[in-house]
Amino acid sequence: MIVASIGISSVATISAADEFLDLGKDLFVEHCARCHGIDATGKGSDANDLKTQPADLTKISERRGGVWPMLEVMSILDGYLKVQEPRDDMPIITELNDGPTVEFDTGNGLVARTPSRLIEVAEYLESIQSPKPERYVP
Numbered sequence: 001m002i003v004a005s006i007g008i009s010s011v012a013t014i015s016a017a018d019e020f021l022d023l024g025k026d027l028f029v030e031h032c033a034r035c036h037g038i039d040a041t042g043k044g045s046d047a048n049d050l051k052t053q054p055a056d057l058t059k060i061s062e063r064r065g066g067v068w069p070m071l072e073v074m075s076i077l078d079g080y081l082k083v084q085e086p087r088d089d090m091p092i093i094t095e096l097n098d099g100p101t102v103e104f105d106t107g108n109g110l111v112a113r114t115p116s117r118l119i120e121v122a123e124y125l126e127s128i129q130s131p132k133p134e135r136y137v138p
Contacts, residue, residue, distance in 0.1 A: 024124025027117055031093045032057075040128055050089040057125055061133040068133035071106060073122045074114075096121060107138025 029038060037044040040057040047054050061068045075081045079092030096118045104114035126133065 020120055021124050021127055023117075024120035024122075024127075027096065027121045028124055031095065032121075035089075040125070052087060052089055058128050058130050060125065061129040062131060066131075066134035068126055068129065068136045070122060070126070070136065071138045073125060074118050077121055078115075078118055107136075 028036075028040070032040070033044055034046045035044040035050060035054040036042055036057050037047070037054075042054040042056045044054060060073065072081070076090075077093060077096055079094070097115045098117065100116050101113040102116045102119065103111050104119060105111055
């Protein structure tokens with residue numbers, strides 16, 4: 001009986017994780033795919049109209065030597081880094097800051113209330129990295 005309940009719990013956890021990634025993918029398609037493409041490789045329908053070629057978002061970790069920079073990705077998505085590195089053709093996706101917040105471990109000993117949509121998109125992008133990240137930094 002204990003084995004069955006552990007199995008059910010694992011299935012529920014996997015389903016919740018899958019649902020979280022599905023929500024992230026849906027948000028990505030809605031807000032990012034026109035420029036970055038459905039497959040996130042930078043070849044969206046609007047890519048040729050931009051001054052700067054959209055990045056291949058499946059290679060974020062590879063460009064950083066196998067490191068997944070979660071907080072940096074979230075800062076790009078929510079527009080925080082735009083203040084330091086302004087680009088006219090990279091929009092601030094304010095909708096990612098709407099909705100419920102969840103506790104997020106920033107990796108430096110702090111837990112911060114963070115918009116769940118922002119985390120969902122960042123975790124979706126992490127899930128499509130090729131090759132997969134070898135290390136993680138906050």
